[in-house]
Amino acid sequence: DREGQLLVDEVLDYLKLSAQRKKEVRRLLISDLNPSAVSQALGRMRSNQEYVPLAVSALARSRADWLYGINLTRACTLLGRKVGFNGLLSIGRVQTPILGLVARRDEDIENFQPKPYFEVFATLLTAKDERFKAKWIPSEACQNWMDEDGRVLDRRLAQNVVDRIIGQQGTVRRVEDKRGKETPPLPYSLSALQIDAARQLRMDAKKVLDSCQRLYEQKLVTYPRSDCRYLPEEHFSQAPEVLATIRSNIFSLSKAVDNALPERKSSAWNDKKVGAHHAIIPTSLRIDLERLPELDRKLYELIARQYVVQFYPDHTFRKRVIDVEIEKGLFRASSRQTVEEGWKGLITSGKSDQRPGDDESNEGNVFLPELAKGDVLDCPEAELKEKLTQPPKPFNDATLLSAMTGIARFVQDKNIRKILRETDGLGTEATRANIIELL
Template sequence: MILYIAEKPSLGRAIADVLPKPLRKQEGYVEAANGDCVSWCVGHLLEQAEPDAYDAKYKSWKLADLPIVPDIWQLKPKKTTAGQLKVLKKLVAQAEQLVHAGDPDREGQLLVDEVLAYLKVSKTKLANTQRLLISDLNPSAVKRALGAQRSNHEFVPLSTSALARSRADWLYGMNLTRAFTLQGRKVGFQGVLSVGRVQTPVLGLVVRRDETINDFQPKPFYEVEAELQTERGESFKAKWKPSEACQPWMDEDGRVLVKGLAENVVSRIAGQRATVESVEQKQKRQSPPLPYNLSSLQIDCNKRFGLSAQEVLDSAQALYERYKLITYPRSDSRYLPQEQLADAGKVLKAIEQGASELIQGCDAPNPSLKSKAWNDSKVDAHHAIIPTAKAANLAGLSTRERQVYLQVARQYLAQFYEAYIYWDTKVTVMIAGGTFKTSSKRDQQLGWKQLFCRDPSGQDDEERQPQLPELKQGQPLTCERGEVQEKITQPPKHFTDASLLSAMTGISRYVSDPQIRKVLKETDGLGTEATRAGIIELLCKRGFLSRQGKTILATDAGKGLINSLPIEATLPDMTAQWESSLDAICRKEIKYQTFMVPLLERINGLITQVSETLPQALAGVKTSKPAFRRKRSYRGKAKTTTKKGSKTKVARSPQKTTSE
């Protein structure tokens, strides 16, 4: 008997649907006509033991007991899903062949592997276990995946990396949370001060942004705009570019701070002759935007519809599991495998049938075109989020689900349109010895842009520049007048879900150390596609962040926490070093212990720092939320996952996990 172990019941049902009929539904599994069975986890069936499982003394939080470091890591069945674990135990014992069908990502790999380890599957059976990677729950895609199984042994490094990260997060979060909570009590703060490798740097981003805005001192600056006319009476405007001689009256961003200087320029140019110094015209091409990964989808949906990251994830998960309208949504990839191109015609037909509004008034998509999205070298376990070949019934979707589906579908459609081609013109004009510049953009071929310029929200349509008359070098002009434009410097904007997600994925922008910045550019940033939404929600639930409309702000507790912690705990630098090591484990370049040993040394150092100082920034701060329990969330449903700062552990190595 072959036993397929899916990550969630929805995936299990999709696998069972393509097995020999008739199917027999049993308690916790489905049996096919040929005797093969499909069962599933319900997210994580196992959870890491609490500290008091290792020693009863850890029930009480004491600084002297830290750091807590298990000698042998323990997993225990979750009470709520213990019955399903028993079902799997029986089926695994009966099976001649096991097939791992966890979601196609690092966490999905570990989720099933840890069950096999806990059930003490024999080495022989483990060695023969196959890996089934499914990103589309429709029958044709599932059948295709069944015919392309790989050895699960190939994914041992991926599992080891996930295991190392989960244990490291537990060690870091469990110890630092206890240490800082105990110190917080000494200054009167009664809540739990949750500290995590990812959540705390994310909170640090928001706190520092809020402080920058609060400390910002606006100042006026001045620009000069000249109104010019050709000999044919055609008018256009150009903006003054101050020379180096003006530097003493400008700020570091090149803005003129003295109004008198701008007024002097206006008086000098009014009614004067001008000359076109140069005309630079270039034809430019813009390829279609790549299909979405989860973060880019969340960012666009927040900008366009105001949806939170969690709302987008929930909707995408429903579109994937319940409606089977999109592929696996927790993907970090924006590329597609070459073989997927064979399905393009079917997918396009499904979009045209279910979401024809996307191409109304546009040229028809051309399935023979191949954008840069199809690139096997940039696709690993999963690919970009795209529509499936199932036509959508938009009327049957919620407003949010419909919005998310149309975003995904439109981004996919764009791959089958020509490039956007336009003429970019830059003009330099000299007036009374001063330099003035202007530019314009003229469409030559809309290509994929035609899908976006009709967006009723207007958010996707670029601000159009006024067209310039035909100009040539040396052409005489007349400056009709000049105008001083007084403006005020603006502080950065508060974070929204979109900008905070963008900051998390592009965290290297917030790092000054060039080596660490390089590492972060080469990794996924702070958190993963599957956990970023949950991290933001977790910080809100724990009272460190709050929402005001679309704006995300730090609470007093959040500010106090960041301003009391050692600076290294509030920056993304450590995450960069972790991710670099975890990626190296995936590539078999370093071993598990090479990562864990220095991590423990660092945790020891941080606990020493925390124990030697009191968090005075939290004195007098009241908790905005009651003390929370560290609840474990599970993969599946909309999950807030993250366990950043608390959960998830596993074994010394995947092989050892099988016997622990």
């Protein structure tokens, strides 16, 4: 949109329109190619003056590309020739940082040396013969034997903990019960769609963009190059029609649509967060999807499913954390159990997420027993687990896109990181796929 805004504004400047005539120019924003949607867009055109900042942004980027990209490409190419490299060394404001990110990751993998580290798990027994496991949480006194990630590197230290606690009693120091919820994921922007399609459909970013463009041209989805994950509030009134279309077009989602709550308004509908284009969603056009290529059909279903979950309840769960002191050492157990599946029944396969906590303190889908502060537990067993540190994983389309949209986390300078957190990351929705393809 920024580049398109600058392109048209440059035409207006070339035509030497007066300031008064420029004020009369209005901009038509079309996100849906169906006639009814185009007609609505014609009725809400806005003054072109409102979009001046977009043109200024595009102009700044084009000048940066000239100063940074063209000049450094020439400089690096000439330097390359001095050392015998006769090819072109292309430098780009976006492509070069991404290339550096990938090169650094490959270097980290190549130079990685695995190190053993040790975890201790205590088996605890309640007065009612209920068993669960708790993981040792090293104290500050153990810092000299730990790495920067808090992992114990000394086997003797971990073995000493095991020997000390076997056959001893522990006291419950804290019991925390919490109810939590996860709201439905927002509808897709292009990058979010590319990430999910890479993970679920094994589609690379360029194929997703091309497929989404075809779906748009066939009037099946809205504008595909959107960087927004929100929807205009006025679109909420169209939800029943869009849901009915999804039911008609995708048999596998018909039951999901029947169980949806059309009156439920998720956080996706928010005018304040909608830019030039809203999130990618299905249109109200009904069609026989068998006419589409397989990948287009699967991508349409992915977009449709993400829309349907907006009308499902939150996923709710309860989480319990128990801290136990044994021989002056702290051991922690946690577990989580689904209360209401909600929208996760559509995104996952409907399986319960009842599981132990992130500390892996419990094996199997066991929710921790009812305990109170001060309760005394027996520790009949303890286990020392040796693990190896793992190298970082190579980038794939999904993780590289995630890195591009969240580039701030790879920057060490606090001031630059703060600035980058307020941006959309490296590249735009329309260019990221091409950059990955180029590299």
